[in-house]
Amino acid sequence: MNTHEKYIKRCIELAQNGFGTTYPNPMVGSVIVYNDKIIGEGWHKKAGEPHAEVNAIRSVKDKSLLKKATIYVSLEPCSHFGKTPPCCDLIIANEIPNVVVGTVDPNEKVAGNGIKKLIAAGANVVVGVLENECNELNKRFFTFHQKRRPYIILKWAESQDGFLAPEKILNQERKPVWITNTYSRQLVHKWRSEEQAILAGTQTVVDDNPKLNTRNWSGNNPVRVVLDQNNRISKESFIFDNSVKTILFTKSENQFSTENTIFEVIDFNQNVIPQIIAVLYQNQIQSIIIEGGLQTLQSFIDANIWDEARIFIGKINFNKGTTAPVLQKKTTTKTYIQTDELINVRNHD
């Protein structure tokens, strides 16, 4: 690891302090170095509050050193007036001669303009240090701006023998059968709290009446997104309890939205996935976790519109039942949550 990488790595560490609080802004970290020593550090904490570079510059005690220093930032310094003024202008005003940038800001309001402005002002600018790591840090923000859709995580649990659910026993009330252990279930609630939205298909909601919240983890509840083409979901279901913002995709127009329950009419004769993600994009949703069933998960896979899959394989065997979704396995990592195997697949298409 060379010197630039060492300091950008520190920027990434600092940026991560903002996990969960910077939305809709990205996580950004910055360090200021003079004579191979860090003389200032900062990170972006919250939208509307100062950017990383501002906090880093403010933290430098002897401001006269800035004229000889290097500022490292995990993301290109901004060039626009948003909720806060441009960071480039502050760097230029403080006459910091060297700027090292992890990666270019995908936000079209910036998108290289910050770098151009710094170069035009005479700074030495290096771009693309630990670029992949800096992109990964803000995978949700990057996907949202570059692909104009949320970052999509597919999640399901399957039995040892590859089933999503056991065979339905006719004329008997169907109770949900747990595939995963309690630790995995809590982890799923943590994951839900990390994304802005959660999606479930009609059948899952009809069968399981899920709450789709984070009750086993302290954290934000994601926006609930539910497909209900023919208004089959009972109004008594938890998803209609108004406790969390809920968006329902339906085909009929005679549904009335309330403050927390919003009906969106889409054309179910067309592919629904692009229509859904367009609405999510309009709602500024940068990430979503898709919690099945089979039809919903498989349709995202078939459309190849997904970024990451998190698959639990439990200890249980069903022998018969609903087959789990089929995924072309790509970059895969495996971990274990007690007895459950957890497979993480990234889609790099």
Ligand code: AOF
């Ligand atoms: C930076 N440093 O620490 C962050 C940046 O509304 P504003 O003023 O907060 O601007 C938000 C945009 O600024 C955001 O969408 C992204 O493009 C950039 N974020 N830029 O120079 C930072 N957080």
Ligand code: ZN
């Ligand atoms: Zn900025």
